[in-house]
C-alpha cells in the first residue's frame with residue numbers, strides 16, 4: 001500500500017463500487033459447476049475478488065530487472081501492442097479471429113504506453129502469472145472453455161490490473177463459452193463480438209468512472225459520455241446533444257454501451273446488428289478521452305443514413321431478426337488490482 005494514502009484507496013474502491021452496481025455480479029458459481037461437469041477439461045476459475053484491491057509495484061527502475069529487461073526481445077516502443085495469452089490452445093480459426101480483433105484496435109490506439117516490468121498474477125486460479133518480466137503494452141488472458149452450453153452465458157471480459165499513472169489496463173481477461181462460438185460464426189459475428197469484448201477490456205464501460213475519471217455522467221434515465229473528443233465526432237456525425245449512453249435493457253447492457261436507438265450499428269452498442277458493426281471514430285474519440293493515444297480515425301460508419309438499430313420491441317430472446325443482444329450474454333468485469341507506475 002506504499003504511496004497510496006488511505007483516502008486514495010477509499011476513493012479507488014468507491015469508484016469501483018459505483019461502477020459495479022450497474023453490472024451483473026460475477027457468476028463464478030455457475031461457471032464452476034459446469035466446468036466440473038466437463039471433467040475432461042481443465043478447471044478454469046477466475047481468481048476471487050478480494051476485499052482490498054491488490055497493489056503491485058512496477059519494478060522498471062529496479063536495476064536487476066532492468067538488466068533482465070534489456071535483453072528481453074519484442075519490446076516495440078513505436079506503437080501500442082496488444083498481446084494475447086491463450087490459456088488453452090486455440091484452434092487456427094480462433095487464433096485468426098483474435099489476431100484480427102487485436103489488429104482492429106491497434107489501428108485505433110496507435111500510441112505506445114510505458115512498458116511494465118515485474119509480476120502480474122493471472123486472472124485465473126492456478127495459472128502462472130499473466131506477466132513475469134517486461135510487458136509491452138497490454139496482455140489479455142484468453143480462455144475459451146465450456147461454460148453452460150449453447151446460449152445463455154457467452155462469457156466475461158474486462159480489465160484485471162490497471163496502472164495508477166493513467167488508470168488504463170495493463171492486464172485483462174476474456175473468458176468465453178466455447179459452445180457459443182459456432183453460433184457466433186454462423187451469424188458472421190464471431191470477430192465483431194471479440195472486438196466488442198476487447199473494447200470492454202480496454203476500458204469501454206469498465207474504466208469510464210474509475211478514480212477521478214468521470215466520463216459517465218447525467219441522470220440515470222439519460223446518461224451521457226462526457227469526453228470531449230468522442231463528442232466532437234458524435235456531433236460531426238450529425239448526433240445532437242451529448243453522446244448518449246444506454247440506460248435500458250437491464251444491468252450489463254445499461255451504463256456500459258452506447259445507446260442502441262441512436263447509434264444503431266456502432267460496434268459498442270449493447271446489441272450487435274446482423275451485418276456490419278463498425279468501430280467508428282466516435283468510439284476512437286472515446287479511447288482518446290480515456291487517455292489512450294488514439295487516432296482520429298474509425299471504420300466507415302454513417303449515423304444519419306446508415307443501418308437502423310436492432311428492433312428492441314421483440315426483446316424476448318437474445319437473438320432477434322436484426323441482431324444479437326450481446327449485453328445480456330456478457331458480464332463486464334471490474335479491475336481486481338492496481339499497478340503503481342510512476343512513468344507517464
Ligand SMILES: [Ca+2]
Pocket residue numbers: 075076077078079080081112113136137
Ligand atoms: Ca509498444
Ligand SMILES: [Ca+2]
Pocket residue numbers: 147148149150151152153154177179180
Ligand atoms: Ca453459453
Ligand SMILES: [Ca+2]
Pocket residue numbers: 260263264265266269270271272273309310323
Ligand atoms: Ca447495434
Ligand SMILES: [Zn+2]
Pocket residue numbers: 196200256257269270326327330
Ligand atoms: Zn458489451
